[in-house]
Amino acid sequence: MDRRSWRRAVFAHRASTLAGWLGWLVASVAALLAGDVLPTPGLLASRNPPVSSSDPNIVVGSSSLVLSKTTGWPDQRQQDARSSFPARWRGAGTWVSGELRVDDRGLLWSPSPPWRGVGAKEFLLAWSEVTGVEIVDGRPEACVIRVQTGGEVWFALHAPDLGPAITGRRAAA
DSSP, X not given: OOHHHHHHHHHHHHHHHHHHHXXXXXXXXXXXXXXXXXXXXXXXXXXXXXXXOSSTTOEEEEEEEETTTOOSHHHHHTHXXXXXXXXXXXXXXXXXXXXXXXXXXXXXXXXXXXXXXXXXXXXXXXXXXXXXXXXXXXXXXXXXXXXXXXXXXXXXXXXXXXXXXXHHHHHHO
């Protein structure tokens, strides 16, 4: 992965988020003019609260799965989320918010409750399956994990300690 492809993914995500908020704003104004109840932003406002672990061997943090870039069996596991209305509407900018847990076994990614409701599923990447890890600096930081079956998992890391934890555990495995 190069910095350019990560910038494109970030741009697509930000553009689709902006379009979603503008759509919500238009719907809110229309609802107010019609005297209806205001719509709620739903998935557009889903953010995970800060998470932590009391175990020093486990690093937990907020991250997003970049659906448009993920391939292989992790992508096949997310087919229900990919075919959901929010993901189809956002297109290439679809990032599924969730929580990434890094420990000695591997990486466990769990989707946030709104995305779980539209079909996103958690998955475990054991260190024995991981063939490569690439971290690209930026805001947010990007992490691409290559698996033995040829797939790639792209994460946007929102917690600053996840990148070093992933590379450190990968080196130790």
